[in-house]
Amino acid sequence: MKHEPIDQPGALAGRSAPRAGVTLICEVRQGSRPWTRARLEDLSPGGFRIARLPGARAELPLRIRIPGMQMLSADIRWMREGAVGCEFAEPLHVAVFEHIVRNAD
Template sequence: MTHQPLDLSSAAETADRSPRAGLTLLCEVRQGSRPWATARLEDLSPGGFRIARLPSARAELPLRIRIPGLQLLSAEIRWVRDGAVGCAFAEPLHVAVFDHIVRNADPA
């Protein structure tokens, strides 16, 4: 039996084409034992999101996020720029969950 090498380039291309929505949604975020803070979530995709401003964010700590109507989610901070924070969900959102959030959020 022979095995073909896994073509990761096609997986990366698929990830780049995932749906993305510009929206405005208030949520709550927390890192470590810090208190929950209200944050404005923007630019959502099934794989991640951007928070408009989170000045105390530390990339080395996981982020917990509570989006209204959903269970508690975990994410990693991937970048911080001018107070904005880009995050990747620990587990991507199911497309139906993503669609539900987009339908119920204010457009950006």
């Protein structure tokens, strides 16, 4: 797994939270669908990007299990070419964010 700072084109104006390009495998689900493995490629305390999530529906909340973390809830904010951008229901504490990034090696 790798991590590196990224500057995402088209990112929300005024976004000041730290962001990290990470690559880690997590599990996600929407509604009553089964858990599925997905590659998380971008993380900030406020949200994340999943590389590919077939069948994702923006109107349904998403649940995500990041290794070593409790299950978290998020809402899909955008979908492009199979990728999805999500916002956590409750932002990660910056120390939790830094711990995930550190352990994504």
